[in-house]
Amino acid sequence: MAKLFDGKLVITEIPDLLEYLPTTIYLTLVALVVGLVIGLLIALVRMNRIPVLNQIAIAFVSIVRGTPIIVQLYITYFGIPIALKYFNYYHGTSFNINGIPGILFAMVALGLNQSAFDSETIRAAIQSVDKGQIEAAKSMGMNGGQVLRRVILPQAAAVALLPLGNSFISLIKGTSLAFTCSVVEITAAGKILAGRNYRYFEVYCSLAIIYWVITFILERILALVEKKITIPEQPPEDKNASPRKEESK
Amino acid sequence: MSLIEIRGLSKSFGKNVVLDNVDLDINEGEVVAIIGPSGTGKSTLLRSLNLLEKPEAGTVTIDGKTFDLTTKVSKEKLELRKQTEMVFQQFNLFKNRTALENVMEGLTVVKKEKKEEAKKQALFELERVGMGDRLGHYPRHLSGGQQQRVAIARALALKPKLLLMDEPTSALDPELVGEVLLTIKKIAKEGFTILLVTHEMDFVKSVANRIIFLENGKVVANGSPREIFDNPTSDRLKSFLRNINMLQSADDYSI
Numbered sequence: 001m002a003k004l005f006d007g008k009l010v011i012t013e014i015p016d017l018l019e020y021l022p023t024t025i026y027l028t029l030v031a032l033v034v035g036l037v038i039g040l041l042i043a044l045v046r047m048n049r050i051p052v053l054n055q056i057a058i059a060f061v062s063i064v065r066g067t068p069i070i071v072q073l074y075i076t077y078f079g080i081p082i083a084l085k086y087f088n089y090y091h092g093t094s095f096n097i098n099g100i101p102g103i104l105f106a107m108v109a110l111g112l113n114q115s116a117f118d119s120e121t122i123r124a125a126i127q128s129v130d131k132g133q134i135e136a137a138k139s140m141g142m143n144g145g146q147v148l149r150r151v152i153l154p155q156a157a158a159v160a161l162l163p164l165g166n167s168f169i170s171l172i173k174g175t176s177l178a179f180t181c182s183v184v185e186i187t188a189a190g191k192i193l194a195g196r197n198y199r200y201f202e203v204y205c206s207l208a209i210i211y212w213v214i215t216f217i218l219e220r221i222l223a224l225v226e227k228k229i230t231i232p233e234q235p236p237e238d239k240n241a242s243p244r245k246e247e248s249k
Numbered sequence: 250m251s252l253i254e255i256r257g258l259s260k261s262f263g264k265n266v267v268l269d270n271v272d273l274d275i276n277e278g279e280v281v282a283i284i285g286p287s288g289t290g291k292s293t294l295l296r297s298l299n300l301l302e303k304p305e306a307g308t309v310t311i312d313g314k315t316f317d318l319t320t321k322v323s324k325e326k327l328e329l330r331k332q333t334e335m336v337f338q339q340f341n342l343f344k345n346r347t348a349l350e351n352v353m354e355g356l357t358v359v360k361k362e363k364k365e366e367a368k369k370q371a372l373f374e375l376e377r378v379g380m381g382d383r384l385g386h387y388p389r390h391l392s393g394g395q396q397q398r399v400a401i402a403r404a405l406a407l408k409p410k411l412l413l414m415d416e417p418t419s420a421l422d423p424e425l426v427g428e429v430l431l432t433i434k435k436i437a438k439e440g441f442t443i444l445l446v447t448h449e450m451d452f453v454k455s456v457a458n459r460i461i462f463l464e465n466g467k468v469v470a471n472g473s474p475r476e477i478f479d480n481p482t483s484d485r486l487k488s489f490l491r492n493i494n495m496l497q498s499a500d501d502y503s504i
């Protein structure tokens with residue numbers, strides 16, 4: 001009987017797949033930054049209830065959260081060229097639609113998708129910052145920027161870290177859908193590889209290992225950061241005083 | 250001329266007139282206590298002085314420099330806020346910073362002092378309030394009374410011309426009130442100028458130089474503890490004191 005499962009292949013294919021890892025990482029990082037920046041903007045629009053933009057933001061978040069990401073990728077991939085064609089037609093311009101690399105569509109779609117989810121996280125985190133501390137900072141004479149940098153953002157970041165980290169992890173896995181925009185990242189590369197020797201199962205196992213290792217490392221890093229910014233449970237053992245020392249006076 | 254001169258301070262929330270053309274002078278080193286029924290504008294008065302509320306009218310002159318309390322110029326607002334410091338009922342310490350960092354924060358961020366300098370100053374202030382042995386403690390590691398003492402140190406570190414205290418002990422468990430009152434008494438003796446709102450009448454009697462009775466947005470009585478508690482002239486003040494069982498004079502028929 002022919003070998004049903006070639007375990008060795010699972011390992012030996014990994015280096016070939018890793019050649020495409022930079023594409024996956026590049027796509028992830030750009031979408032991450034796009035998501036955070038636009039997510040912060042949406043959060044600010046919504047918290048300040050800026051007319052018109054607020055309604056647009058609400059609709060945008062609702063639509064993005066209510067549709068599958070693969071559909072969003074397809075809509076971006078087909079929608080942007082159609083929009084460009086209209087634009088060219090009405091403005092007499094001649095943007096080259098075929099000149100746009102597929103990865104750009106994927107970055108836009110994944111970035112916007114992230115922004116919808118991040119905006120809610122960021123909004124909740126900023127709103128969780130105690131108003132009293134903001135007043136204390138203001139009454140010290142801090143200006144708006146200082147209040148934001150010294151009080152609001154550090155505390156909001158601590159609250160948002162875990163949910164943003166989770167959304168980052170799902171983004172990495174989400175990039176595996178970028179084939180819809182004809183991007184060859186590691187999953188697409190794996191499919192191509194398997195198309196040559198029909199060893200689909202092995203290549204998916206290799207891919208699973210790669211994604212899992214990346215995610216595992218990321219989780220470790222996040223846990224370290226979290227530990228760093230969490231306020232310790234116990235007070236420090238001061239050199240000159242034990243925390244349970246009786247009140248002097 | 251007084252160190253602090255408040256003139257024509259008015260503030261409403263919608264149709265609710267909370268402060269109605271209030272004038273108030275405070276001399277250097279004086280401890281002035283504001284008393285009055287709940288909802289009468291005591292907090293609003295303090296908060297208007299450092300622009301946590303936006304008054305409709307009023308000026309305050311601090312040490313010869315006059316500030317328009319309705320100013321929209323952020324530079325003027327910051328300038329005014331640097332003259333006064335607020336101690337809050339809920340302490341409002343930065344919960345992600347240690348006691349030492351809380352006190353250093355204003356020195357490094359607002360006053361742009363060097364770290365070592367700020368640390369020296371912060372250590373001095375924390376010693377002063379008896380918190381010199383809790384430098385690395387975060388607010389969550391401290392009792393309410395200890396947090397409030399750190400908050401007082403944080404305010405003192407910025408060397409305000411006027412210290413504003415809004416019910417600094419009313420969020421505390423009864424057994425922790427004493428340590429905070431002692432601290433306030435100590436800094437009052439050291440010559441800080443303080444405008445204080447409190448319901449601790451015995452404390453007011455022993456520490457305040459002057460008492461303001463505020464009712465319905467107006468200063469109804471203004472005098473020494475003796476004048477206020479022992480010889481109240483205003484009927485409204487009398488009935489307020491009777492309600493809080495602080496009237497002991499002969500004309501108290503309400504027993």
Ligand SMILES: Nc1ncnc2c1ncn2[C@@H]1O[C@H](COP(=O)(O)OP(=O)(O)OP(=O)(O)O)[C@@H](O)[C@H]1O
Nearest residue numbers: 262263265267285286287288289290291292293294
């Ligand atoms: N942000 C606000 N919006 C609307 N009304 C307010 C606001 N803050 C205070 N008020 C109203 O202003 C009035 C004065 O409130 P303030 O907090 O100054 O009273 P207070 O004298 O400090 O009372 P207490 O002794 O209960 O602390 C109250 O009627 C209150 O309802």
Ligand SMILES: [Mg+2]
Nearest residue numbers: 291292293415
């Ligand atoms: Mg009050």
